[in-house]
Amino acid sequence: MSEENACDGCPSAASGECDGAQADPQEMALKCAMARIRHKVLVLSGKGGVGKSTVAANLAAALSKDERVGLLDADLHGPSVPRLFNLSGSQVLGSEGRILPVPVTPLLHVMSIGFLLEAPETPVIWRGPRKLAALRQFLSEVDWDEREYLIVDCPPGTGDEPLGVIQTIGEVSGAVIVTTPQELALEDVRKSVSFCRQLETPVLGVVENMSGFACPNCGEVSPIFEQGGGEEMAQQMNVPFLGRIPIDPGVVRACDRGELTRYQQSAGSASARAFDEVREALKRNLSSAS
Numbered sequence: 354m355s356e357e358n359a360c361d362g363c364p365s366a367a368s369g370e371c372d373g374a375q376a377d378p379q380e381m382a383l384k385c386a387m388a389r390i391r392h393k394v395l396v397l398s399g400k401g402g403v404g405k406s407t408v409a410a411n412l413a414a415a416l417s418k419d420e421r422v423g424l425l426d427a428d429l430h431g432p433s434v435p436r437l438f439n440l441s442g443s444q445v446l447g448s449e450g451r452i453l454p455v456p457v458t459p460l461l462h463v464m465s466i467g468f469l470l471e472a473p474e475t476p477v478i479w480r481g482p483r484k485l486a487a488l489r490q491f492l493s494e495v496d497w498d499e500r501e502y503l504i505v506d507c508p509p510g511t512g513d514e515p516l517g518v519i520q521t522i523g524e525v526s527g528a529v530i531v532t533t534p535q536e537l538a539l540e541d542v543r544k545s546v547s548f549c550r551q552l553e554t555p556v557l558g559v560v561e562n563m564s565g566f567a568c569p570n571c572g573e574v575s576p577i578f579e580q581g582g583g584e585e586m587a588q589q590m591n592v593p594f595l596g597r598i599p600i601d602p603g604v605v606r607a608c609d610r611g612e613l614t615r616y617q618q619s620a621g622s623a624s625a626r627a628f629d630e631v632r633e634a635l636k637r638n639l640s641s642a643s
């Protein structure tokens with residue numbers, strides 16, 4: 354990128370916070386890209402399979418009903434955003450080392466490392482340092498433009514990969530931790546909260562996913578298993594609780610067909626209502642944290 358116009362319009366350059374001339378080009382590109390985004394929200398889970406990607410994608414879709422949102426799929430091993438939005442095989446566009454995110458709607462743009470793999474079934478077999486270098490390059494090259502929110506679907510767990518994502522993005526607004534009501538998942542969430550605390554990343558709240566079953570006919574939510582564990586745990590750990598999302602067969606169908614944004618707009622579904630409530634709680638916590 355040419356030095357002449359690299360900092361044009363960058364809030365960090367305008368405020369004098371960033372001296373582009375001193376940084377290395379990748380660092381500078383990353384800083385510039387991130388400075389254009391108001392709230393950077395990580396979505397974490399202590400273990401795989403609890404619905405982290407589903408929550409990240411639905412939350413991004415719910416926020417994008419009236420604001421400019423980016424969704425970044427930073428899960429190197431299990432990128433699911435291309436499938437969730439029916440974008441597998443999409444060509445990413447760009448020039449001069451910049452990559453443009455893929456528009457899902459005018460307000461929701463997404464980027465996934467999955468777009469850069471040759472085929473969806475291509476496994477990523479990179480070791481630690483190479484993985485982190487790839488992630489860093491990927492994050493610095495995506496051109497998000499001005500966004501109110503960037504939702505980052507992080508790799509699961511509390512190991513090197515989510516750590517690498519947090520360290521690469523730099524200053525984040527905070528993390529949303531996804532869990533299910535089961536005790537094992539809750540144990541893992543305690544680890545995620547401690548992980549965030551060690552990294553001085555604010556916990557914006559816990560989402561209890563797959564909490565009760567939403568009837569596909571009437572939308573009523575039945576508590577088929579234990580509920581409330583996530584809320585109790587959040588209280589014990591002194592972190593906010595953002596809400597419960599029921600098991601909703603409509604969500605799975607919408608995700609499988611890549612119709613998630615349309616499903617989110619149909620206010621009738623129990624999970625769409627639940628995601629709207631989580632969105633509002635998140636906004637409140639973001640404004641009280643800033």
Ligand SMILES: Nc1ncnc2c1ncn2[C@@H]1O[C@H](COP(=O)(O)OP(=O)(O)OP(=O)(O)O)[C@@H](O)[C@H]1O
Nearest residue numbers: 401402403404405406407431509563599600601605
């Ligand atoms: N609220 C829900 N209702 C119904 N199905 C759900 C719900 N949340 C997640 N699922 C389903 O559970 C499965 C796992 O979800 P998802 O891929 O989001 O989990 P994950 O935590 O991101 O997994 P990984 O960490 O392995 O990437 C998917 O098939 C998804 O459609």
